[in-house]
Amino acid sequence: MTSRCDYHIDQLMSNPQRKPVDLCSANGFCIWHGPCKLQGQPRALRPWDFAMHHHVHTPSQAQPGTVADLAATRPHSVAVLQRYGIDFCCGGGRPLDQACAVAAVSVAQLLAEVAEREAFGKDERRWDQAPLPELVAYIVDHHHQPLADELTRLQAMAARVLKVHGPKDPERLAELYETVLALETDLIPHLRKEEDVLFPLIIAGRPLDAGEAVQALRLEHDGVATLLTRARELTDHYVPPDHACMTWRALFNGLSELEADLKRHIHLENNILFPRALMA
Numbered sequence: 001m002t003s004r005c006d007y008h009i010d011q012l013m014s015n016p017q018r019k020p021v022d023l024c025s026a027n028g029f030c031i032w033h034g035p036c037k038l039q040g041q042p043r044a045l046r047p048w049d050f051a052m053h054h055h056v057h058t059p060s061q062a063q064p065g066t067v068a069d070l071a072a073t074r075p076h077s078v079a080v081l082q083r084y085g086i087d088f089c090c091g092g093g094r095p096l097d098q099a100c101a102v103a104a105v106s107v108a109q110l111l112a113e114v115a116e117r118e119a120f121g122k123d124e125r126r127w128d129q130a131p132l133p134e135l136v137a138y139i140v141d142h143h144h145q146p147l148a149d150e151l152t153r154l155q156a157m158a159a160r161v162l163k164v165h166g167p168k169d170p171e172r173l174a175e176l177y178e179t180v181l182a183l184e185t186d187l188i189p190h191l192r193k194e195e196d197v198l199f200p201l202i203i204a205g206r207p208l209d210a211g212e213a214v215q216a217l218r219l220e221h222d223g224v225a226t227l228l229t230r231a232r233e234l235t236d237h238y239v240p241p242d243h244a245c246m247t248w249r250a251l252f253n254g255l256s257e258l259e260a261d262l263k264r265h266i267h268l269e270n271n272i273l274f275p276r277a278l279m280a
């Protein structure tokens with residue numbers, strides 16, 4: 001597939017004078033970058049313009065069909081999807097255009113923001129192309145190991161907030177404490193299963209043996225996603241009330257960060273590690 005930007009860059013590179021008006025007179029819209037910043041602007045290229053257009057998608061890089069496709073192949077998109085509240089982990093199988101419509105953002109706008117991050121943001125690892133043992137090590141080191149400590153910390157804070165401030169919002173604070181407990185109860189054995197059963201099979205290159213374990217773990221991810229959704233509802237999207245104390249605020253902030261981290265973690269497994277392992 002040749003995108004509009006491939007055309008743009010071909011024109012740019014083949015034109016020794018690099019005239020932007022020539023570059024962009026053919027069309028003004030790119031499916032990846034949105035409206036062309038240079039269209040009809042007969043002036044010298046700015047570094048920013050060039051960087052946007054120099055970020056060329058190779059012919060093998062097709063337009064993503066689903067949110068998960070986009071998140072897996074263009075890692076900078078994860079931050080953009082999170083900002084628009086688009087689920088890219090357990091609900092990542094939705095077509096991108098449908099997810100964008102629900103989030104009230106055009107596909108072109110979203111992809112333009114992704115391209116901007118790719119052009120100017122820090123490098124992001126392409127986990128869809130990295131060796132599987134490296135990806136497994138990354139998941140364990142960056143997501144599994146800090147998770148148990150963080151769940152213990154959040155559980156202690158949730159218990160304290162319930163004990164000290166329970167009468168101010170008894171039903172929601174009690175259910176929030178139960179939800180944090182349930183997250184810990186579900187996640188700790190889940191991590192053990194991954195590290196003790198699935199990950200060794202993946203590293204050993206035994207995809208057929210891994211099939212059943214992957215299905216079970218995907219279901220457990222769905223359960224975690226349901227608990228995170230409930231925590232978000234119970235906390236008014238992690239916005240503490242005006243009268244909240246420091247611990248209450250720290251609890252909401254910690255839960256918000258836990259949600260963001262778990263979504264990236266589950267995305268790496270559901271959308272990259274598991275499919276790649278089963279195809280190996």
Ligand SMILES: [Fe+2]
Pocket residue numbers: 139143144191194265269
């Ligand atoms: Fe995991």
Ligand SMILES: [Fe+2]
Pocket residue numbers: 190194217221266269
């Ligand atoms: Fe997992």
